[in-house]
Amino acid sequence: MTEPFNDADRAAVYRAIYERRDMRHFVPKPLDPALLQRLLDAAHHAPSVGFMQPWRIARITDTTLRTALHRIVEDERQKTAEALGQRGDEFMRLKVEGMLECGELLVVALMDRREAHIFGRRTLPEMDLASVACAIQNMWLAARAEGIGMGWVSLFDCTQVRTLLRMPPGAQPVAILCVGHVEQFYPEPMLETQRWASRMPLAQCVFENHWPETDGAA
Template sequence: MKEFKNDRLFSEQEQALLEEILTSRRDVRGNRFLPKPLEKETIDRIIRAGLSAPSVGFSQPWEFVVIQDVHVKTAIKASFEEENQKGAAEFKDQKQQAYQQLKLEGIEEAPLNIAVFYTPKNEPVLGQTSMPDMGRFSVVCAIQNMWLMARSLNVGLGWVSILDPNKVKKVLKAPENHELIGYLCLGYTDLFYSKPELEIKKWDTKKELEEVVIYNQYS
């Protein structure tokens, strides 16, 4: 069983570096991307990081559509524009004005887009029988891994959620049972903000540890 044993322990310096990468992760928007293309090895390293994510029942329920074609990006951008107008209408007064001033995607500006799909199995999955969304959560874990690897490679990544998933599926000719979980824009950037952009622009305030940790049970 020796070949299955991993005795690797990490130093305090390595632990601090991981923490720095975690706290330096940012959602990068279109006005920050540079036109320089990503190298294939860099793209592969980011996707391989996704493949290292935990998945319920070792189901690995993910597929990645790598998009560089300008016409495909334009079609996806059209869905964003439509959904973004609907999104703006959900907010009122100053919040709506602030919303309209935000740059919320980089679909056309980013050299690379990646659509990440959940691919459910047609059979029971270990660990997913009581909580069926665990497969989707596994895909989210893969995206987070990709985000952190991208940041460590000094690559910007932005997650676009203001999209109609069915229209994106149609543009990408995705199989019927595939479910879009994330649409990612990637590329080198001229700036990583010191704080999340929405925090800087006072869209909301950052929660502190004591605000979100409950011990034992809710009172």
């Protein structure tokens, strides 16, 4: 069938898109197992190049492992602050994760032996990563629709995470996801509220036919 969703269903899809937030503040309360299963199933129904389904998701239930992952992230947070130079102090004042408070902690990774998948990747091998990002976005939108917060943590040393979780050769961690109950969703992206950055106008990101000529400032 090619009919569009009805008005209410269509509005709900757009609402989830516009109200999705990268959450860092969580209520320490467990998720219902059936709800978590729905979120994981949403991720698993993401599109993937060549239908390779390159996502692998580790649910972290061991508190010792959770603490160790948090230490890895905190170490990278310090190094990121140093690399930011003058903005380092400003960065350190930001809350960048809720790993110790969220109800569920997930590590999303690229599969091992993915070099065997050629379809759609011969000239763009990074399309496996794009596929994993689609799975994460599916979960994010489903979580928002369920009233559940989710935050994507990317501050970590990949080798340390790979070793800690005993990933096979070739597997690559992509994201640490904080998932859980929240008191409220941010009215706008937190980094925008704290004036770290602002959303670009859509017109600056959409071109017609050819890349626009620069004004020479680049």
